[in-house]
Amino acid sequence: MLHGANHNMYGKRDPRQYGTLTLQQIDESLQGLASELGVRLDTFQSNIEGEVCNRIHRALDDGTEGVVFNPGAWTHYSIALRDAVEMLAVPVIEVHMSNIYTREPWRHHSVFAAIVKGQICGLGLDSYLLGLRAVVAAAQAGRA
Numbered sequence: 001m002l003h004g005a006n007h008n009m010y011g012k013r014d015p016r017q018y019g020t021l022t023l024q025q026i027d028e029s030l031q032g033l034a035s036e037l038g039v040r041l042d043t044f045q046s047n048i049e050g051e052v053c054n055r056i057h058r059a060l061d062d063g064t065e066g067v068v069f070n071p072g073a074w075t076h077y078s079i080a081l082r083d084a085v086e087m088l089a090v091p092v093i094e095v096h097m098s099n100i101y102t103r104e105p106w107r108h109h110s111v112f113a114a115i116v117k118g119q120i121c122g123l124g125l126d127s128y129l130l131g132l133r134a135v136v137a138a139a140q141a142g143r144a
Contacts, residue, residue, distance in 0.1 A: 001030055001132070002052060003045035004072030010097075017098040019124050026128055030068075033129055037136050049078060056084040065143075066135035067092045068128065075100065075110045082111045091138035095131035096121035 003023060006013060011022035027043045034041035042064075044055045052074075059067060067085075069092055074081050085092055092115075099122025100107045113119055117138050120127045 001027070001041060001043040001128075002055065002067060002069040002071075003043065004052065004070055004074050005047045005049070006072055007045050007070065008047065017103075019097065021125055026125060029125055030128055030132055033132055037133070039136055041132070049074060049080060053080055053084045056081070056088065059088060059090070064088075064090060066090050066139040068095055068131040068135050069093070069112070069116075070095045070097070070128070071112060075112060076107060077111065079111060082115065085112060086115050091117040091135050091142065093117055093131040093135045093138075094119040094121075095127040097124050097127055098122060 007023050010018055010026065011020055023045060030041055030043065044052070046052050046055075056067075067088065067090060069085065071078065071081060071094070075094070075096070092112075094110065094112050094116045100110065102122070110119065118134055120130050120134070123130065
């Protein structure tokens, strides 16, 4: 699970768009679901684009079988992160707490949409949980 910039501010940042859950609560919910699904989940959040690139690069060789990624504002312009994600041979699901298509027009474009397995947005915590279910299913299908 990769969390983008400002996600450490969940619970404080614009509750109308993002709700009142904290990043810790989101990660705890994801860990609970991962346990139910019988998978190990690592979570990573950074406000520094290069650190997220480095974490994606490590996923090339560390046994990662799928990625759920909420790139946050990087969704709309980070070619560096897009290029890193494009290197991955595992399924990637892009998720967003808010519906990026009902917000400001500049948020309607995702540089990742064309290279990820799927995108889930606008469902708050459920975007993350559905994203985890989707990436686990895709990873398992890829092993069959």
